[in-house]
Amino acid sequence: MGNFFDESVLVTATVGERPVVCSYCDNARFGTRRIKLNTSGAEFFGFAWANKESLALICSECGGIHEFLDGVVQTTPAS
Numbered sequence: 001m002g003n004f005f006d007e008s009v010l011v012t013a014t015v016g017e018r019p020v021v022c023s024y025c026d027n028a029r030f031g032t033r034r035i036k037l038n039t040s041g042a043e044f045f046g047f048a049w050a051n052k053e054s055l056a057l058i059c060s061e062c063g064g065i066h067e068f069l070d071g072v073v074q075t076t077p078a079s
């Protein structure tokens with residue numbers, strides 16, 4: 001495992017002051033992907049999700065996906 005992303009694109013991430021660590025394998029390096037939160041189901045949930053995005057952190061070790069609302073996560077290139 002661990003070949004999901006090129007090393008050069010990996011990041012570490014924090015939410016507030018807390019580092020994000022994979023909840024499955026404790027790895028702290030992730031690939032990222034922005035995900036549109038589309039409007040289907042918006043009325044069902046009572047939220048206006050139109051044009052919102054989330055940021056998915058994809059664990060470089062196990063592929064586990066940790067998804068956050070846009071603007072919540074700070075990312076830093078992993079050296």
Ligand SMILES: [Zn+2]
Binds near residue numbers: 026062064
């Ligand atoms: Zn993991």
